[in-house]
Amino acid sequence: MSPPPGQVPELVARIAAGDREAIVELLARYRSRLRRMVALRLDPRLQGRVDASDVIQEGYLDAIRRLDEYTRDPSVPFYIWLRFLVGQRVAECHRRHLTRPGRDVGREVSIYRGAMPGVSSGALAARLLGKLTSPLQAAMRAERKLQLQEALNSMDPIDREVLVLRHYEQMSNGDAAAALGLEKAAASKRYTRALERLQQILGDLPGGVDGDAT
Known part of the structure; x- marks a missing residue:
């Protein structure tokens, strides 16, 4: 379950102050939403080869490493930033497992050519x-x-x-x-x-x- 909108800035402020428990709490609240996002965007050919939970975990590690960057300039809602990082991990899975020389897997499977797989x-x-x-x-x-x-x-x-x-x-x-x-x-x-x-x-x-x- 996502945190109430008013609670997110409070958690982000606690994170900026060095509260590591706030990081765990905030990331845990978004896991179910991100699972839906990954399930919709992970290529069906990767079923059985890539676990959505692993993709999300890698995105979370990216978020933890880059939290200072976000707290200095929170120009978008926290979830949108976190979703972007997880989406980049989905894109990396596609490149790693599906891309071949001379073949654009994005053109084959994506219905939106954005910053992450459509x-x-x-x-x-x-x-x-x-x-x-x-x-x-x-x-x-x-x-x-x-x-x-x-x-x-x-x-x-x-x-x-x-x-x-x-x-x-x-x-x-x-x-x-x-x-x-x-x-x-x-x-x-x-x-x-x-x-x-x-x-x-x-x-x-x-x-x-x-x-x-x-």
Whole structure:
């Protein structure tokens, strides 16, 4: 569970004063949110090879080493800074395990070319479609997933990303804007536009979907 917004500056102030217990407390509060982020962005081909907990732990070690840097200039919310560091560890996993000479793995799996790996259109489609388990449902799901991936790829990349940040990473509009380097009004406008486009896409799929789309 994330700490209440008013508690974060207090914990950061304690960290700046050298309170190491405050570091442990603050990092522990964000672990579940970061697990969702990593699960959405870690390439499916790395399942069984890379543990999300290890990725988060490496990001936490980076954060501890760089805490002085953040406390001197906390220009973004603490979670956005921490998420960025963990996201860089996800990107490093992709480079280490997937990149080959002459091959841009980012172009293959990312739906947003940002500072960290974007959610793949396949992962987002799977989330939107929900869980269909019978043989007939599984066959229908595979077909719909391909159709949905194609439709998602037609969306503006940043619109897709702000949709993921708001809906799946459960960010506020302000945090989503900070993560993307946008003004709050621009982030809000993009989210509204992306949600309308997504609803149109889902409505156009034959047979609709069975997952929770919105």
